[in-house]
Structure formats: C-alpha cells, structure tokens
Amino acid sequence: MYGLQAEAHFDGAHFLTDYYGKCENLHGHRWRVVATIEVERLQGAHDGAGELRDDGTSTAAGTMRDMVVDFGVFKRTVAEVADELDHTFLVEEGSLAPATVAALEGEGFSLTMLPFRTTAENLARWFFDRLAERGLPVSQVEVDETPNNRAFYARDGHVGR
Numbered sequence: 001m002y003g004l005q006a007e008a009h010f011d012g013a014h015f016l017t018d019y020y021g022k023c024e025n026l027h028g029h030r031w032r033v034v035a036t037i038e039v040e041r042l043q044g045a046h047d048g049a050g051e052l053r054d055d056g057t058s059t060a061a062g063t064m065r066d067m068v069v070d071f072g073v074f075k076r077t078v079a080e081v082a083d084e085l086d087h088t089f090l091v092e093e094g095s096l097a098p099a100t101v102a103a104l105e106g107e108g109f110s111l112t113m114l115p116f117r118t119t120a121e122n123l124a125r126w127f128f129d130r131l132a133e134r135g136l137p138v139s140q141v142e143v144d145e146t147p148n149n150r151a152f153y154a155r156d157g158h159v160g161r
C-alpha cells in the first residue's frame, strides 16, 4: 500500500447542541485536518494528463508516473474543501431559531449550515465524503480541534493511528 497525507487548517466558530458544559457556548477553533489517501498501485507512464496547474496550463501524460497523485493536486484539494468552512460559523441545522440565523446573516456573518452536530468526528466524516466525491482514494481523515484531542474517520478495515 502506498499513501500520502496532506494537512489543512480552517478557523471558525461553533457550539455543541445538547452539550452540558462549556462547549454549549459559542466558541472558536483553528481546526486541523489531516487527510490520508492510499492506493495499491502507483500511477503509470500514461496517467496524469490534464491536471490543471496554477498557471492555467495542463500537465502532460507521465506527470503522475510513480505517484499516488501529485502532492500539489492533493494538498490544493484538501485546502479547497477546508476553505469552504474557513472563517464561518458552523451551525447544526435546526439548532438556532430561524430569526437568529436571519439576524446573523443580516449582519453579514457567514454561516455554514450542516446536517449534523459539529463534533470533530462528524467533521472528519464530512471531509472524508467531500474528498471521496472529488475522486481521491481517501482512507482516513483526522480532525483536531485543539492540540490535545484528535478524532478520525476511516474507511472499513483501515486502522487509524
């Protein structure tokens, strides 16, 4: 098995619904996300054509030879998904009154409405699904809220570290 890991961060605010303790209050984190992708075989000489570079040109066949995927493509994809949440207020759907949501948005705040409780575990699953949708062979996503705690979501049979 071959693998790569890429790390991204996003800053945001949240609170935990139904939590008895300080995390029921609105607070912020710099979340750290580490995504792992794994494949049995590296790419071949004819793979890799058509990836878009930062300068707008495309890669040629062979660019991906003996790679899982290009580090640049992988880390940009993880960063793009993290950017969707960056500097937003992560809100579990139904946890705030519609008038509250409207008032916050009326003030110009960016809310990300999510259909789950905003735990690190659920955020790891959300990243996993988003990266898989983008075609990455994701095997695990770790999410840290603080330097001391880490959650992960892994595909069946994968052992998290």
Ligand SMILES: Nc1nc2c(c(=O)[nH]1)N=C([C@H](O)[C@H](O)COP(=O)(O)OP(=O)(O)OP(=O)(O)O)CN2
Pocket (backbone or CB within 6 Å): 016, 023, 027, 118, 119, 120, 121, 145, 146, 149, 151
């Ligand atoms: N299993 C989980 N437990 C908790 C989660 C979570 O996502 N999954 N989240 C929280 C809160 O969001 C909280 O922000 C983090 O909790 P905690 O580590 O207790 O907070 P601190 O970093 O401030 O830790 P201290 O040691 O108290 O300073 C809670 N639990």
Ligand SMILES: [Zn+2]
Pocket (backbone or CB within 6 Å): 014, 023, 027, 028, 029, 145
């Ligand atoms: Zn928190």
